[in-house]
Amino acid sequence: MTALGKLVATIMAPDERLGSVARQRLDHLTKPRGSLGRLEELAVRAVVITGDAMPRVEAPVIFTLAGDHGVATEGVSAYPQAVTAQMVQNLARGRAGVNVLARHAGARVVVADFGVMVPVAAGDGIVGCRVGPGTRSITKGPAMTRDEALGAIEAGAMLVHDEAPDCVGTGEMGIGNTTAASALTAALTGADPAMVTGRGTGVADDVWVRKVSAVEQALAVNRPDPGDPVGVLAAVGGFEIAGLVGVVLAGAARRVPVVLDGFITTAAALVAARLAPAVRGYLIAAHRSAEPGHVRLLEALSLTPYLELGMRLGEGTGAALGIGLIRAALACYREMATFEEAGVSGRLR
Secondary structure, three states, X not given: OOHHHHHHHOOOOOOOOHHHHHHHHHHHEOOOOOOOOHXXXXXXXXXXXXXXXXXXXXXXXXXXXXXXXXXXXXXXXXXXXXXXXXXXXXXXXXXXXXXXXXXXXXXXEEEEEEEOOOOOOOEOOEEEOOOOOOOOOOOOOOOOOHHHXXXXXXXXXXXXXXXXXXXXXXXXEOOOHHHHHHHHHHHXXXXXXXXXXXXXXXXXXXXXXXXXXXXXXXXXXXXXXXXXXXXXXXHHOOHHHHHHHHHHHXXXXXXXXXXXXXXXXXXXXXXXXXXXXXXXXXXXXXXXXXXXXXXXXXXXHOOOOOEOOOOOOOOOHHHHHHHHHHHHHHHHHHHOOEHHHHOOOOOOO
16 A cells, blocks of 8 residues: 555544534533634534544644746746745745744744755755655646655655644645646636636736636646546646645644645645545635635535635635634633533523
8 A cells, every 4th residue: 555545544534423522511611602603613623623522732833835836937926936935935034924923823834845946955944845846837748747746745744743733734835836726626626717716926917817828728738637636636736735735634644623724725635635535524724715716625625714814825824823713712612611610600591
């Protein structure tokens, strides 16, 4: 059995029956039933996911994986490819958006180079997981070989194994990766490329037209088979997206919440869920991205996001906010008194 096969075989669906235990406690806390809204839902999900009646999130880690994309040469981004390496350095210094929000949420950020075009030295806050100097252009053929895709998945899973987090956050950095995610979304869901391709870094109309054309051309050239998730990933994905597939799978295998950021990380999650359907029970959608393809991915995964802030930065910024919400939900769940403990009269009927 392959390493991926072994990993997938360890992922079991969470026991949804544990939700009744959590809901019973929530209904006895000093508040009207359901008055904390979806925070109560988050607490229930944490109990179900972990199998622990009184779970904690004390060591959350956001995995921000970086990689470049050959399709960037088609003029699909408002920024040059050099920005990927520059932003990786910024992330490693703790000065990017995700670093700030992660500190606020009490999470660590692990930055990994999965294939940045300009080599970034490992160390000083950067984990080296390079598959190659960026993918090939999806408009001319497969982004990577199947072995490269599998290697990146395994490397992403190993990151989670090494860090041993009790909550996984997902993030990414890579010029051109919204184009790859759009192609993945169209290939896996059958959606019209124009309906799932957005503005990414805030591109103008003419650049958006090129993005849509690039996605259409990638699908025509590669003809990815949606019944073969790894094949689709290799054809139109990216090294960092493949790494995120491994992160999601490994988080589910560890039975911890896997908090999705936005469009790109959710595309990776859909690949993971196609490989191991039980993964869906571990996913928490932090927010709804401004990218139109994100809605289609959330629908495919049957996920309802917790926030809608018009965000489209990536990096794991939304995941950081989601981790903060989970920690807030569990603080209420664990620390609020019950009516009996507080000597407060319960509801009459």
